[in-house]
Amino acid sequence: MSVETPASREVPRDNRFKIWRQTRPFWAGVFTIIGGVPIAYLPYGDMRFGNIVLAMKTTAGSGALIIGVLLITLGFMMWFQPAVRVFAGVATIVLGLVSIPVSNFGGLVVGFLFALVGGGMSTAWAPAPPVEDTGHAEDTEDDYADDSAYDPGPEYFGTAVPVAADVPEQRERPVTDTTIDAEGGRNSAG
Incomplete structure (x- = not known):
């Protein structure tokens, strides 16, 4: 359990993987692991097409292997330590x-691109805000469809609601050159 993962509640079995996947940068880890495989494999592996052998042996094979293994490790770290x-x-x-x-242009550019996408996704990922547990069923709009059923009245707010008779009348102010009209223009004084 990581620092950001809340204590688990009883979850149906079929939703456990979905919830686990949504609480961490899952796809960032997938892209990072996929990016690490060709970077680590291509300097050591070879492909055979009938009698033709395609091998990409380089002098930097150990560096490529280290980078590939580190990328795969970082992908698993994204999954199991989202903090x-x-x-x-x-x-x-x-x-x-x-x-x-x-590593041969980043695993023939394929590993390089997957690593960049996975790293960007991991850096940009943020956990979802925690869901507030209210302890009762969800409220629906049907519960408050009838406004008359929920009318707290003026006593609820602590003071009486002012009515038109309680508001003092506003007196007319003289119109000057700088008075602004309600439509945004200026009134002329005369």
Whole structure:
């Protein structure tokens, strides 16, 4: 349980994953993990097309492996420690940028783009405000459809509501050159 996650209430089994996913930067973690895989794999892996072998071996293979593993770790950190989402997002963006010169143009640009999107999503994600538990059923508009049923009267507000007879009459002020009309223009004095 993280610092920002409230104590869990009884939740139906089919909604647990949905609630877990919504209380953390889930998709940012997915994009970060997907971005780390090609960055770590491409310098070491090879693809075979019949008799043709496509290998992208480089001298910076260990750096690419470290960056890829760190990106995958940051993706899992976004899931299981959402309190450090900003740090994980910024670190993901920096590692994605570093992967361009180190890991075959950032895992053939695919890993680089996924890492940047995941880092940006993690940095921008904010937890939803907590839902207030009122302890009773939700109010609907039908409850207050009849306005006469809910009329607290002037005693509710502590003072009597002034009526037209209680308001002193306003006296006319003389019109001058600087008096502004109700329509926004100036009145002329005469």
